[in-house]
Amino acid sequence: MENGRIVADKGLREVIAADTHLSDIDGEKGTLSYVGYEIDDLAAHSSFEEVVHLLHHLELPTARQLEALSAFLAAERDLHPFQVQLMGTLAEQTSPMSMLRTSVSASSAFDPDGWDESEDAQARKALRLIAKTASLLTTYHRLRTGMEIVPPNPALGHAADFLWMLHGEEPDPEDVRVLDTTFVLYADHTMNASTFTARIVASTLADMFSAITAAIGTLKGPLHGGANEEAMKSFEEVGKPENAEAYVRDRLERHEKIFGFGHAVYKTYDPRATVLKRLSREACDRAGKAQLHEIAEAIEVATFEQKGLYPNVDFYAAAVFHVLGIPTDLMTPVFAAARMAGWTAHVREQYADNKVIRPGSRYIGPPERTWTPVDQRG
Numbered sequence: 001m002e003n004g005r006i007v008a009d010k011g012l013r014e015v016i017a018a019d020t021h022l023s024d025i026d027g028e029k030g031t032l033s034y035v036g037y038e039i040d041d042l043a044a045h046s047s048f049e050e051v052v053h054l055l056h057h058l059e060l061p062t063a064r065q066l067e068a069l070s071a072f073l074a075a076e077r078d079l080h081p082f083q084v085q086l087m088g089t090l091a092e093q094t095s096p097m098s099m100l101r102t103s104v105s106a107s108s109a110f111d112p113d114g115w116d117e118s119e120d121a122q123a124r125k126a127l128r129l130i131a132k133t134a135s136l137l138t139t140y141h142r143l144r145t146g147m148e149i150v151p152p153n154p155a156l157g158h159a160a161d162f163l164w165m166l167h168g169e170e171p172d173p174e175d176v177r178v179l180d181t182t183f184v185l186y187a188d189h190t191m192n193a194s195t196f197t198a199r200i201v202a203s204t205l206a207d208m209f210s211a212i213t214a215a216i217g218t219l220k221g222p223l224h225g226g227a228n229e230e231a232m233k234s235f236e237e238v239g240k241p242e243n244a245e246a247y248v249r250d251r252l253e254r255h256e257k258i259f260g261f262g263h264a265v266y267k268t269y270d271p272r273a274t275v276l277k278r279l280s281r282e283a284c285d286r287a288g289k290a291q292l293h294e295i296a297e298a299i300e301v302a303t304f305e306q307k308g309l310y311p312n313v314d315f316y317a318a319a320v321f322h323v324l325g326i327p328t329d330l331m332t333p334v335f336a337a338a339r340m341a342g343w344t345a346h347v348r349e350q351y352a353d354n355k356v357i358r359p360g361s362r363y364i365g366p367p368e369r370t371w372t373p374v375d376q377r378g
Helices: 039-045 048-057 063-076 081-093 096-110 119-144 158-167 173-186 193-203 208-219 227-238 241-253 271-286 290-307 313-323 328-352
Strands: 023-026 031-034
Touching (some): 031 039, 031 048, 039 173, 039 271, 048 063, 048 158, 048 173, 048 328, 063 158, 081 096, 081 119, 096 119, 096 208, 096 328, 119 328, 158 173, 173 271, 173 313, 173 328, 193 208, 208 328, 227 241, 227 290, 271 290, 290 313, 313 328
Antiparallel strands (some): 023 031
16 A cells, blocks of 8 residues: 555565465575475585475485386487477577477377376376477477487486487586586576466466466566576677676676676575585586686676675576577576476475466556547547
């Protein structure tokens, strides 16, 4: 209320849209947890597969459960022949995010559970989406660059198999560790725009593929996804650390964003960025690209000094993805590949305790009017 008048909460920042067991943020303290586990603890000790189980079952897996989950994901990374054929067309005609949106939608036609909407079927659909997203991205990239498709290797974990299918060579164990940790960091993040979109669609009892397709479409927007790609472009534009201060000043004077900084929720350092900054230093040093990390650090210092902003998850992720050989325009789709764990868990949570999401609105148009015939209108 403002002066006795209802005021719209633009952006719904103060609106609680759902109860969830999945993740929680304290923006003032700069903390993030999944099902009660702090993100830095999970990043240090858990694999992406363990986090997938945690988000979908609300408990970390036993050794037997982890083995079963890993085997299911490995078996489901194979694509249907039609998906591979479709990917050839998409590789010629679309951007990576458009490809992912379209191919996930098309995947509904080939899911073995069809239109079975039972709880068990939804769980299997969720895991297939997590598994196949990695294959969709790598198949697309291999085809668009004229390389042979590399089939998944069921002996590899999820992060390792992604790098194997992307590059066609056995991945370095340290690269696998870095990517796996990055997947953990991106797996969920409370009621962000794409997750909210997925839950809205699920609340109508539309199928999971429709909900996830809508989430991808939301992530495609530059105000949600894409900051990692823009951050990488800024590193290339800056060129060397000593140029960072002038670069930041020039963008701010022109009222342009410094991509990868600030957050709608965090008022301090994004806890995921803390981990990624360390991973960026390690990965860049190991790849012989120490200057890339130094450029990023210099931009961080200049942005805080001139604007008082902290980096978010996407800033140092850009450097990490780059040294892992992930093309710049695939960085947001890789974000989606990790967030598939959280999106699908939120969709299942919505189905389990559902009420159609239908917020109100405040009318600010003209007052009541009377219709007049066309020949009497001024």
